[in-house]
Amino acid sequence: MGEDTVAITETSSRGGMLAFRFVSGNSTELPVMYDPNTATTASVNPGGNRFVVNGAWVIVYPAERIVLLERKRPGVPVYQIEKFLSNFGRGRLGMAGLTMSLNPIPSRSFEEEVSRFTRIREASITLKRPNHSWTKSAEAMLGELGESNAGAVQLQLNADRGQSLSKTRGVVNEVIELARRPINALKNAVIKGRTPEYEGERSVSLQKHVVKGTARIDPHSDAIDQLAPLLEVASQMVEEIGDLEWRND
Incomplete structure (x- = not known):
């Protein structure tokens, strides 16, 4: 190599x-x-x-x-x-x-950390196909990935100024759903924003919660x-x- x-x-x-x-x-x-x-x-x-x-x-x-x-x-x-x-x-x-x-196996602490955010400014997600086909959750997030013949997908979402990405619907919620499964398409996910116990912005990476x-x-x-x-x-x-x-x- x-x-x-x-x-x-x-x-x-x-x-x-x-x-x-x-x-x-x-x-x-x-x-x-x-x-x-x-x-x-x-x-x-x-x-x-x-x-x-x-x-x-x-x-x-x-x-x-x-x-x-x-x-x-x-x-x-x-x-x-x-x-x-x-x-x-x-x-x-x-x-x-x-x-x-x-792909890493998320620990419970990842979902717990994401749930603490009061505002999510940015979410960066890397998906890697776990089998010959994509999982239904991943396809629900990004459409018909199988039809695209993609082996990996990178996605970044940013909230409007002063706004927050939703935790209860959309991509961030789908990331949490994927993280609840030991075998999933998540290679990494990084969530940035604010939580009550921190001054300024903080970042939570899936790679540190496995x-x-x-x-x-x-x-x-x-x-x-x-x-x-x-x-x-x-x-x-x-x-x-x-x-x-x-x-x-």
């Missing part, structure tokens, strides 16, 4: 779960080591056609259509994982035209040992995502 190499180095299968350890790195850049005793740096050549990579686990629950990503720094960027899966499906599995998009958990791992242990605490947290997150279904009743 450009100058970067992306690969899967370890896999695991337990019950209805699959786990893949993705790594990515650049063979054209030598790692730089720092010596605190001398306050100097030096480039290190790993040799043997090897290069330094960063790793991250990706845990998949196929039955629930849920993917959980280990996010750490530097880790592996989401876009590289998406591109890897798309290329693998097209090249190795013969799925011509396949495009994978790992289902997530925290695991403590030993950085000196091997990749398989690090997977165990991640799986425990992942199981809890899947249960939390299942609990989100109450909003659709």
Whole structure:
């Protein structure tokens, strides 16, 4: 992928779960080591056609259509994982035209934050087709997307001066409806405006209100040992995502 190499180095299968350890790195850049005793740096050549990579686990629950990503720094960027899966499906599995998009799963806090706005000046929305066809909610928002053959849509709405976008009807309301579903077309949504508890304007981004958990791992242990605490947290997150279904009743 450009100058970067992306690969899967370890896999695991337990019950209805699959786990893949993705790594990515650049063979054209030598790692730089720092010596605190001398306050100097030096480039290190790993040799043997090897290069330094960063790793991250990706845990998949196929039955629930849920993917959980280990996010750490530097880790592996989401876009590289998406591109890897798309290329693998097209090249190795013969799925011509396949495009994978790992859309975030909104947490309850997103809707709660949006509901606090007393005035919404601007709403920016990015939709990414979650399946072969668009969801009914997305089509209700933007018309017959399927007829347009669009894979992604970006939309920005601005209220008239001194006015507010509606939260109970129109696009903002449709965004809230989409956010109530764990699997949806929302790639991101940013709402800007005023709330009673803030001075001036504030911004709420979907990217900061997603289902997530925290695991403590030993950085000196091997990749398989690090997977165990991640799986425990992942199981809890899947249960939390299942609990989100109450909003659709």
